[in-house]
Amino acid sequence: MLDFPNAKINLGLYITEKRPDGFHNLQSCFYPVRWNDALEILPASEMRFDMTGIPVPGGPETNLCLRAYQLLQQHHQLPPVHMHLHKVIPMGAGLGGGSADAAFTLRILNKLFELNLSADALENYARQLGSDCAFFVRNKPVIATEKGDVFEHLNLDLSGYTCVIVYPNIHITTAEAYGSIQPxxxxxxxxxxxxxxxxxxxxxxxxxxxxxxxxxxxxxPQVKEKLYAAGASYAAMTGSGAAIYGLFEGGAPDDLVFPGHYLVWKGAL
Incomplete structure (x- = not known):
């Protein structure tokens, strides 16, 4: 079974307080965008995981897709699978790509092996894998609170806008971003x-x-200023960075270019 885990952007992000467990509470709007990885999972005679595309640091045993499989396997009889992830969404960008891969693994396994898990049940599994993983189960705009895993449905439609996401190949870890934040x-x-x-x-x-x-x-900030200069209605950093996005009413200008080592995605919302 083949599916395409997508990224998300944050429309606003406020870090409201430090929690006793070491995490932070936040308020943000999560909005899905169509920058996609590709994930295929098939039944197999033995467990196998391989990956192409952007290299992911660490061994396969640390990959969130495998961790999602292992989490479900603790509660359900799952046969071995061959899992192939083609990584396109950059890491350390605030786009939630790894979280999406994990959530889509849960979704695919649920369908492939007819586990009949509800969206609520899948969200509860996803919360054990990462703070924003649960968002990608339903994959619809929400206001996220607490660790980014408690959701309020949001009736927000940006389908008339084109989104341009610019990733300047700067990997910002969560620890680095939160290390200096003042809630x-x-x-x-x-x-x-x-x-x-x-x-x-x-x-x-x-x-x-x-x-x-x-x-x-x-x-x-240079990327953000360039997006505004090109006519963006709104531009901001997403998540804890380092990707910057701009929302353009209608289409974005064709002559909007960035240095060659930057990754740029453009698509309708």
Missing amino acids: KAPTCTMNLLLKQDVKVWQDVLLNDFEAVLFPKYPEL
Whole structure:
């Protein structure tokens, strides 16, 4: 069975407090985008995992797809599978690609072996694999709170916009991003912020990590400024970085180019 795990962007990201367990509580809007990996899982005589595309650090045993399989196997009789992941979504970019791969593994195994697990059950498994993994089970716009794994459905449609995502080949680890963050409560709820016109978002919808990471990596604010100069209605860093995206009403300009070593994705939302 073949499927295509997709990335997500954050529309606003506020780190609200440090938790006793060492994690942070946050408020953000997760919105799916169509930048995709490819994941195929087939029944096999022995367990096998291989990967192509962007190299992923660490051995196969640490890959979230295998961890998702092993998690389900603890509660269900799963036969061996041949799992192939073609990695396209960059890592350390704030796009949730690894989390998507894990969640889609759960989804594929559920269908392939007719486990009949509900979306709620799959989300509970996904929460054990990573803070934003559960989002990709339903894969629809939400307001995310707590660790990024508690969701409120959001009726937000950006289908009239083109998204341009620029990844300047800077890998920012979660530990690096959170190491200097100063949690604080936002002055307005995400619901109220997102109800405003997209063109107003640049003044009110913020990503707290920009203040921490932009001074350290000057390429990031340069990308954001270039997206605004090209006519973006809204531009921001996604997640804890380092990808920067711009939302363009209608289509993005064809002559919008970035240095050759940058990865750039463009598509309709």
